[in-house]
Amino acid sequence: MHFTRRAAFLALSLSTLASLPALAADEARYNQISLRAEASQEVARDLMIVTLYTEAQNSDPAKLAADITTRMNKALGQAKAVKEVSLSQGSRNSYPIYDNKTQKIIGWRERAELRLESSDFAALSKLTGELMQDLKMESMDFAIATATRKTSEDALFKEAIAAFKARAQLATEALGGKGYKIVSLNLNSNGYPQPFPRGAMMMKAAAMEAAPTPEVEAGKAKVNMNADGVIEVLQ
Structure with a gap:
């Protein structure tokens, strides 16, 4: 009986102690x-971001690849000369062209991209206009x-x-x-x-007509x- 009372008292003490953190938590929420x-x-x-590309097709895949490589190397050489612009090569892929009737491969088409970035809008706009003599524009975006x-x-x-x-x-x-x-x-x-996309029409017009570099307004973001x-x- 004495042992049972001590066990009950111990259990009651432990229960009381266990309830103290709960009481403290209630007080903390007061x-x-x-x-x-x-x-x-x-x-x-x-930050202005321009993506340019070149695309062609040929029945000979080796000649096609060589043609695309030549165009891209020329563009890379022009872009590297402009220190205010950073560049990277985007995706490059090729796929077969099938005859509608026989479903046989009659040629290949290949596409390669060049990505340009700069905080100097004037320098990048000028470079883009020059590169568009050989390349086409995929997009022109503005970011932070x-x-x-x-x-x-x-x-x-x-x-x-x-x-x-x-x-x-x-x-x-x-x-x-x-x-x-x-x-x-x-x-x-x-x-x-x-990045906020902008139409590429003004850049295309500048490249076609050899017009002065257009002013670019990127706007703001909240x-x-x-x-x-x-x-x-x-x-």
């Missing part, structure tokens, strides 16, 4: 408020450069936190509190927009950062 603040900024699309994105993110980070603290202070005053402490805080960006968190108002 006077807690969820808040959201937002900071936004318009960021210039300061990596360095610009990082600078913008750092600024928005500070602004979002400041906005959250201002809202937390406002909530504290409305509840008659003496102060507050931040329980949790999460910062999330809505992400930077994808970027948001949200600060979601929980504060505890101190009484």
Whole structure:
């Protein structure tokens, strides 16, 4: 009987101790408020991206490949001479051409791409016009450069936190509190927009008519950062 009473007392003590964290958790949630603040900024699309390509067909796949390689090497040589522009070769693929009746291979078609990027719109526009004497344009897009994105993110980070603290202070005053402490805080960006495509007609016209390099306006993109968190108002 004595052993049974000691066991029961021990079980009761352990149960009481186990309930203490739960009570502490209940107290920690006292006077807690969820808040959201937002900071936004318009960021210039300061990176121009141009994709050019060449395409041809021939019954001899070796001659076709040699022709495409010659065109691409010439374009690469021209592009490398412009230091303000970075370049990379895009996809290159070939596929057979079939006779409609016999379904036999009667030739081959091959296509190769060249991708150009620069923050110097004038230099890239001029180069694009020159390359379009031999190549065709697939697309012209505008994006936010990596360095610009990082600078913008750092600024928005500070602004979002400041906005959250201002809202937390406002909530504290409305509840008659003496102060507050931040329980949790999460910062999330809505992400930077994808490259914005522009029509290539003006570049085609410039290449065909040997007109002066056209002015290019890339525009801006609005970027948001949200600060979601929980504060505890101190009484």
